[in-house]
Amino acid sequence: MNKITLLGVEEQREQLINSLMEFGAVEIGSVSDQDYGKIASHPEVREDLSRIDNKLLDVQATLNILDRYCPEKKPLFSTKRPVDIAEVREINSEKERIFSDVYKIREYEHALIELKAEENRVNNLYRSLLPWKDLTLPVDFPGTKRTGFTAGTIPAAVGWDLIESEVPEKAPLCQIFRINTDKDQHYAYIIYHREAEQETLSYLKSRGFNRTTFGSLSGTVDKNLKQIEINLEQIAKKREEIIDKIRDMRGSRNSIEILYDILSMERSRIEAVEKVVKTNKVFLIKGWLPEKLSDSAKNYLESNYTVSVEIEEPAEDEAFPVLLENRGLAEAGEPVLRMYSLPDSREIDPSKIMTPFFVIFFGLMLSDGGYGVILAILAAIILWRFKLQDSTRKFMKLMFFCGLSTMFWGLMFGGWFGISALVPYALWFDMVSNPELMLSWSLLFGVIHMYVGLGLKAANLIRRRKYLDALFDVGFWYVFFTGAVLTLLPYAPAINQEKAVQISSVGKYLLAAGAVLLILTQGRAKKGIIKKFFSGLSSLYDLIGFLSDILSYSRLLALGLATSIIAGIVNQMSVMFDIPVVLKVFIAAAILLIGHAINFGINVLGAYV
Incomplete structure (x- = not known):
């Protein structure tokens, strides 16, 4: 990466920043206005950011509404739709029209929310009236000249037999009628003589009576329930009409999606403006761009704008953005690298070195060549048939190489869908019959992998001209670790003990020498x-x-054995049933298909993780 500094005319600032964004390879950095005293300052962009954020929220909410009521059928491997610059400019010129669609869809959603609130209110009213369904008197019945009417509830804990037995004595001038009873309360209405109103209500209150009011309702409860059912049907009809209107606007989705991207780019532009330092006449921008694009960027900017462009290499101790540039196998390993962290700007990109190990170890752990064929074919078809996002494309590319690696190790170990008849044709050895030998090789692969990692550390130190650090912090550890490995060699399984003992004597000296050097x-x-x-x-x-x-690294053995053994068990299960041949074929096919699919999925996931 190179550092770029631009000093330009203030009136061209907006156009120049737009050009940098279209260029797509410049990362604008912050410039401190304190370095320039009172003569320069950052542009004030808080209001612009707030305005853009509100628009982004509206557009995103609209897209969520469309996804909810008219979802798009997405392919198995979805990717972002490619849009050319002409289409972006066309949408940008029709912003007002598209925003009118956005606000119209938001209004429809608001109407749906209001309908939902109304529906909840009506449903609550319906549920509250339902226990009173058998009340034949109008809910707004005022009584007569000499009799009063009230309705209410009494706790179910108070037995109704007790109420009926007490009323003639404690409220003789009233009649109480039970309409309904549930687990919590009795629903009742009372007809009483107006002269005994206080006496009646006093008794009822002593038994927990709670008067029910029906608000502005009139007529019988049954009549009101039927009207509520009609209202609910009307609400449902209105909802469907509004949803149909939203669905009729599904054709606006593409334009709204592009508008969202335009607003996102506009927000990025405003954030870039915030990093600029300006005066009334000029502005200053600092940033980073790839070294290979430096000359072309400088020539383009200076030929199209009144600007001075300075390109320089970063200082030795200066950090800069990291841009990975790989091809082939190394590019395929980038998703794994990004899953942990990108290298420091001064470090060597480990993708070229570590990705081959990942692919080799993946194949060792999956180990079945048949599964490797399936994995490679699936990945190849996906890469060929689908236009994938860059990260997904790299991952599928990695899976393709992992499939090839698995095929290679299947040839070496004779593993092909767990078919035991093919094991004798292994080019190397059968790991199931020789687990100790496989364990030794797994540990050796681990040593090699660790040593390469140490070597990468040394290379980074040498790159920074820390030669003694490379010697002390890597070279001496090589001596010490090698001594330890050789000393412990006789204890490794499936090793020629006589030769291992001879080598281990050298290892003891290396171990001691390494320990002294490290101390x-x-x-x-x-x-x-x-x-x-x-x-x-x-x-x-x-x-x-x-x-x-x-x-x-013994997991190389463990997962490799698991794949082979489970595949063999699935094959045995498929032929163990003593049933008619025709039925046996169908059952065997089902067991083989399901069993191998599960084994394939679990072990691919295990090998990747």
């Missing part, structure tokens, strides 16, 4: 001889971590 150098950053010594001594504990990491 003398790993505490070099500390002050004082004692601190240096104990810091160097404590660093030897990293051997435990190294050996633990090496042992973790």
